[in-house]
Amino acid sequence: MNQPDIEAVFVEALQNIAEGVTELVGFEVAAISIARDDHTLEMVAVAGSPAARDQLLGRRTPISDIERELLTAEEWGDLRFVPHERMSIEVDDLGWVSDLEPTDDPDAWHPLDLLLAPIHDEHQRFRGLLSVDLPRDGRRPDAAQREQLQRYARQTRRSVLTAVERAELAQRVRLADAARKIVREVSSELSIGRIVELCQPAITTGFSAVGMWLQTFDAAGGGADAVYGATESEILVPDEFKVLGRVAAHLLWSRQEVAVVTLGSVPDVAGLVLDEGQVRRLHDFMAVTLEASSMLFVPIGAGLECLGSVALTRRGPGTDWNAMEGRTALELGHDLGRALVNARTFERERQLLQELRELAGYKSRLIATIAHELKNPLTSLLGHLDLVELEPDLTSSVTESTQAMGRAVDRMRSIVDDLLLLSQVADPNAALDPVPVDLTAVVNDVLDLLGVTADQKSLTIVRDLPSTPVAAWGETHELFQVCANLISNAMRYTPGGGTIAIALARTADDVELVVADTGIGISAPDQHRLFDEFFRSTNPAALSTPGTGLGLSIVHRIVERHHGRIAVESELGSGTTFTVTLPAAP
């Protein structure tokens, strides 16, 4: 039932009571008001004179005005009588005054007399008012009439309080459900702090709470529980209560219960033992630090695991938590539990990814440093080899040795160069700044550079290149390395007289480079490990050809960081085809 429906039902009930007063107790007019949020009393039911009804219904009077009148009233049990001579409200403010002729008879009813039955709830909050006017007999009510009226006043009180409570409850449940909905909708890809930040307004409003504290338990079971003070974050929750909260939440979660702590009583949570000092400190913490009068303590969990707790506080009188709110809050504990599990999973994955990135970054820096450190000894070796070779009258034996050393140094140089390149393209922290790169020009440059090798081995080079530029997004130097590595590999592993075919084509979104050879081929098991660093073929024919074992891993890394793909097709003895696909640039 929504708010207007509830209001309609209880207005109808109050109207019946008012009519009972006019018909059975003997007053011309009876009106019932209820307290509104703006500290006024609104007349919602008026019985009797149609004129009075027209003028009074919907009228609002400040509660403070009525309270002032009541100070001077005569107490007739639950009734309050304000004789006209004591009345302080201006006549104009009364809304309706009967046209009864005043007389001097002290027992006669005066048109400005007020007879009221104020309605307070158990916390002495002003919630409503029954007022009557114009007794049919024209006399101030006698004892019997007062008694009868008093019964109606009690009935009115019950009806008003029930109505007000139902309306409030319906409102709270509605808001609490809205809070749950928001918690469920919070994206899983958020930190716990962010979830608390996003849900806090809905939860505190929904549960009419002034404060909200969310505690998450350290997943590892250590002491690193975190407390998110969503409303009054400057308040630090003492460690003692964090520990207590952890124990209490686990106990409550296993029983699927919530607990209400008030200044007057600490709940009896089975299995939780608090000593007097703890109870006193908890009382003081609530009363002094939080300035709260009651606290709803709700376990948070998922499945069998209790993950945390949320504490909601209220301030001031009449701040009990009813059973419905408790049940809704427990459901909220389930919703928050799911959100926490998601956030934790996300956080773990994020951390793992970060660690992997750091490890990859460290590996790259290590490789780069070692490669650079090797350059000085290489410089020394190479320099001295040159100096030796400049000496006159070297024997052929010495020359053979210096030439062999020269080849060894050259090979080390290419390993160092490849290592440096690998460290650069494998570093996740080294950002790529892509520009359109014309691959036709790159392939032609590579073929110019390697033309001598092709001629030496009598290889046939078949170029299937478009006459217009074909651009891919990338870094020129790196894409040059891709082409150079693939084409030089093809030349290296293709016996003399073979054919290397290089094709370049543009598709709708991509650029495709195909390098096919008629070489020795790569076995299926080798193809799986082809792109691993330092992997060398198991094929003796391939091993006899020098290589660093880094070329294809460099190609693979570069293609990957260009958001491209590389595929290999090969058969031992008949040849290999590499296909590289890269995102096309305009």
Add this chain to the structure above:
Amino acid sequence: MSSEEGSLRFLVVDDNDDIRDVLVRMVERLGHTASTAADGVEAVEILTEHRFDFMLLDLTMPRMTGDEVVRWLRAHPDRGEGLRVVVVSAWVGEQRAHLQELGVHAVLPKPFRAQQLRDVISGTLPVASS
């Protein structure tokens, strides 16, 4: 400018003894003379006292780096007059443009062959002297 016909004065700056040694021998083999400095601080001390035609300068050195030596030269233009600076380093890759901006005449990446050093020297010399 030169002490004898075609002979140039070199300052070799590198914290690695072996590299200094091999560079000095290569330079002398080419018929020039060479002094040495083991880091930037020594280089600046020698540059304050003496004049050179060429400085072969390493970049990563303790106390004072090659980069700082080049900056010192910019701040003391009288000491750099007629001096051609060739950076000889394993770490030049990305710094080439930046070094040229600072006034470095040529860059020789390690490791290098004797022929490359010869080419850099002749390529850096003013046309009249080469």
